[in-house]
Amino acid sequence: GAGVSQSPRYKVTKRGQDVALRCDPISGHVSLYWYRQALGQGPEFLTYFNYEAQQDKSGLPNDRFSAERPEGSISTLTIQRTEQRDSAMYRCASSSPGRSYEQYFGPGTRLTVT
């Protein structure tokens, strides 16, 4: 079946603009995770959802970052007033009920803030 998809794959934006990154998890996966990966680093946890409920947002760096998953499927990560330090690969992962430790990752969105 189809894997996790993310859009756009690449996003270039000017400093101060808002961006919205989308994640479409594997069908039937109830848990959805957002990670951020800087160059030369491993992914860092941002937030995660079970169904539509945001269970943990402790990894969001500041209040410019927010995420939602209103219908328990597609999720959007929004960054307001982008800054150059927000440039990174943003990765989404999902997992199925009872197997939340097996996270399947999407290809990521490469965000560049100029």
Added chain:
Amino acid sequence: AQSVTQPDIHITVSEGASLELRCNYSYGATPYLFWYVQSPGQGLQLLLKYFSGDTLVQGIKGFEAEFKRSQSSFNLRKPSVHWSDAAEYFCAVGRGQAGTALIFGKGTTLSVSS
């Protein structure tokens, strides 16, 4: 707090030679441990995982890893490397309750020489 250390940033191995990638973790209880592989332009793919039981874990693509509690290690091995194994490898530990998030190491880049 949990953490993962991958001491080797870059390793080069001859095709057909054996491979061992090192991973050390910091965690108070029995950890959930993972190895992921990231090929250029691809998402992260789960190679193998350890939760409990047999400390030698088999994964996909001929990889295996051994959990050694006394050394806080979870090293990845392969007896004979193929050119297609060239990629970036990440070790990860489950953060607290299984599945809420993964903490990744900084990764090891594997190059394969002919």
